[in-house]
Amino acid sequence: MKNKNRQNRKGLYLPAKVEILDVVDMTSDVKLFKLERPKSFYYSPGQFLMVSVWGAGEVPISITSTHEIRKDIELCIRKVGAVTSALHSLTAGDYLGIRGPLGNRFPFEEAFGKDILFVAGGIGIAPLRSLINLVSEQKEKFGKIALIYGSRNPSEVLFLDEILRWRDEGIDVYLTVDVKTDPWKYSTGLVTEHLSKQRISFKTCHSYICGPHVMIKAVMRDLSLMGMPAENIITTLEAHMKCGVGKCGHCYTDGKYVCTDGPVFNYTEIKQFGMSNP
């Protein structure tokens, strides 16, 4: 899974300047940024960018768009810290710096002919969206495809239109929220409560999970208990990062760098991390 694609030497820490083409408000604190895609910039689902706002800093952001489908790059960003706050103040026509794509990608060729389960929580839908769009383009290559997506409340559900389109295209979609407010015609409760409702064959299925740390931990464990092989349970991790290329040490955990060995890991690898300990 390792990305051996060597960067040019000078470019390792130097961001490329790209223009923001459009900014879409998703929720009260999430925006979708559409960026110009530089020439010879190829990326795969699961990879991330280091995004710079001059003076505010640099943060890792997963790419939510799909290379094969779109000419631009889409980033879905929640305002949580100093850099993302600065990002949120930018508009179309502004510039920002990007480095990447970095990290490994979701392995999905192994899932050809098998069922696929996506489990997303909150903004965790963003990195999965890149893969879901790619998979739904070639649905015939896979078995059943299901998505469980949990949010805090209906106003925080991201990409709802697109998710409903996926449903119309034949993906089993389960939307759930922690707290229901009207009008909400879907489920409530945690994503883990909906795992067993999926009509997929857990023993051979491949699952891709992204969301808050606690959710990832709970879902991985439950799927494993339901008989899914640990290698098929795949997630992408978030970590504090400063360089994205295995040098700064911030994302280092138990012998692995989330940035260069990940961010995509399977449950076997996750279990070797201290982070899977209670």
Add this chain to the structure above:
Amino acid sequence: MKGHFVLNRAHLSYWLRQLRKDADLIGPLRSTDGDIIFSSIENIHDIELDCPASIPSPKEFIFPQKEEMFRFSDKGVSSKSNGERRVIFGVRSCDISAIALLDRFYGELYEDSFYMDRRRNTVFISIACNTPDPTCFCIGLGTGPFLKSGFDIQLTDLGNRYLVQAGSGEGLKIIRRFRHLFQKPEKTDFDDQYEAMLSSQSGFEKRITLETVRQKIITAKVEDSFWESVALRCFQCGGCVYECPLCTCFNVVDWKEDKDKGVRMRLWDTCMFKGFTKMAGNVLPAEKQIMRTKRWYFHKLLYYPEQFGKFGCVGCGRCTITCPGRIDMAAVANKLD
């Protein structure tokens, strides 16, 4: 023997002065308070060769405590190269061993241009340690007191002369340029070096084998209560990390100088602070000190060997000198052994 020379003690300063003509000469100096610091040499005779470990380690010359990565403005980014030629003289064997490992860390997979630019323009002249400090334990790690390889040039003090060994092409070059200063070594020179090595080896107070410690940790014979007792004594000063010649972590910050321009810096960072791994929304993966303590020791004792086949410790003893809680590598190893 090839690559071996003898330099008359009286000619050392002449040689260094020649080297200084086209490179910045850096060496150990004693400050007014008695600390040893590596710094640009004004007067060759100020160099202190028979001295304890410098604080900080000479890693700061290739991985500076504070370094400009690039400048940014609304026009884009610009980075200048760090091409200044340097000769760093009087480096200890342990620090040379550390730099050899740093070269692999920063050079492998993705090459760190800032480090490598500096590194390529730096020649290290190390000096084998005839008298180890009470805090030294390189002998158990094969990182000193005398090195067989991994150096550019190694000197051994033989009283009235130095045995000079070239360990790299760069090293050989700066010896060859001043060929008239160097003689061919005799058998007695090698004999004397061997004597010096034996006498140095017998001078170690600390005998620590990290391999037994590693085995104990791997076979899970170390309970968390042990690490808890170590963590309890951590004052969170970060000294062990800042002084360690093998700690490589850095933080990156932007400093704005004006509305639309500024500079991105990288600064030494330490995993002993809980904010080191802080994620968005104030989530702290390593909130408890014990997690951070284990992380540091496990990285050096377990994962360095996995990744590089070598311990992430060269036995320089700087953490022993620095740690106010007395939970340095040597102390922990002693307790576990």
Add this chain to the structure above:
Amino acid sequence: MAGLASAFGSGAMTNSIEEIDNARVLFVIGSNTTEQHPMIAMHMLDAVDKGATLIVADPRKTQVAGFAQIHLRQKSGTDVALLNGIMNVIIDEGLVDISFVKRRTENFDDLEKIVRAYSPDVAEKITGVPADEIKRVARIYATEKRSMLFYSMGITQHITGVDNVRSCANLVMLTAHIGQPMTGLNPLRGQNNVQGACDMGALPDVYSGYQRVSDPKARRKIGNAWGRKLPARPGLTMIDMFDAALSGGLKAMYIMGENPVISDPDSSHLIEAIKKLDFLVVQDIFMSDTAELADVVLPAVTFAEKDGTFTNTERRVQKIRRVIRPMFGAMPDWKIISEVSKKMGYDMGYRAPHEIMEEVALLTPSYGGILHHRLDNFGIQWPCPDTSHAGTPFLHRKKFAKGLGTFNPVDFAPPAENTDAEYPFILTTGRMYFRYHTGTMCRRTSTLEREEPECFIEINPKDAGRLGVRTRNRVRVLSRRGEIVVNVLVTDRTPEGIVFIPFHFRDAAVNLITNPAVDPIAKIPEFKVCAVRIVPLIPKPGERQKSLYNRKEDIKILLELYEEPKV
């Protein structure tokens, strides 16, 4: 300082840091030593490793308390009762060093009279510390020859601050743990040069070396050297000054290296006072919150840009050396003062710090032999009367600075503010490791700032359970003076009924709610005790908690770093 002076005649750590290593008993009261004086804690740990007994008296379970064989968790503000209880046991069990008391001290009978009333059981009722523990501590402390007593802000920042210090001094004299190596009463000063500032007379009633303003001889000596007649009336304390400003009696103020807007209690009152001034000058290294209110800001250099001396907590005068050139046209404090003085018609005529040190030596008996050229390496501990003297590692060897040591017996007086049904928690404030004071300096360091960007309140798990709050919830903390909003940190570090908030945060400045009541003599405010109420602000399920932390403000700080200071 006032408490120590009335007992011994001089206020400073009586013994030396180095002696700690070989002490047998270390009694630490009101000091978070590992976090606030780590280098001293290092020696304490070394002593513990060698078998010394460490006793910590602190309501909070601090890191240093983790190494203590005995940890007394007295209720905040009951230190006098605790110490009287200990002395009661010492007297009762015949552990008093009678020959020392007779030869070296006075007023023992009065002490005995008062202390008799504090049997361990009475002390237990007031302090909450079990009587048996009090007895145990008394026996260990009194019977061991090499017992050192340490205290810090936990003792002084009370309305009974001077009483607390006097009690400590009484205890030390009672057992003759003074005037010997590895004994003594050792206040740990909070900042690198606070001892030096006091030594140089940065107090309203003394000149350098604690020569009293009220002493005509001292006044004449110093006045002659300066060629001016000096006022006989002592000045005002800081708290009095702000009161005077508020009532209009004080028109102008010159603040150096202090940020009282954040660091002083009841800050809204203080800001009002500052706004009433006709003229405010602030001299600091950064644009502090107080400097924002100034008419004139004078940029001073940092430690790295100047020569001079710092005097540390063990009375050691140490040389500091300039390592970088002053930036942005800032000047050393001495030069700014000299220039201002010159403009006002008095030329001090100093050309370098060592010239000032010569004058200090000339006019200050305890600094008589302290000159820059003698300070290389490790400096000199005062008193050092002349240049042949090597300095004094411990004080009061044969006699106290004032002759006989005086017992100043004190009765327990409760804190100025008590808990009641409306304000049921005791709030105590303090510091934390990753922040320095009001953050004028440390908040500019990204690595330090990353550690604790938001203010928090430590609440005991039992109290948290009753309030229904968990770590990272948010609460409103209200006192009779104001309120702040902070994050919850549930921890057993803080005992039931007591909550703790660090004072470093500007976004949640705890001194908006602390009690400005002061010690009647030292005028140090009661930072350590006030009564508060806690109201949980728990997000509804599905709701996201907004950051407490003012990002814009933060970016502003970073921007200032490279701005030319406004002059």
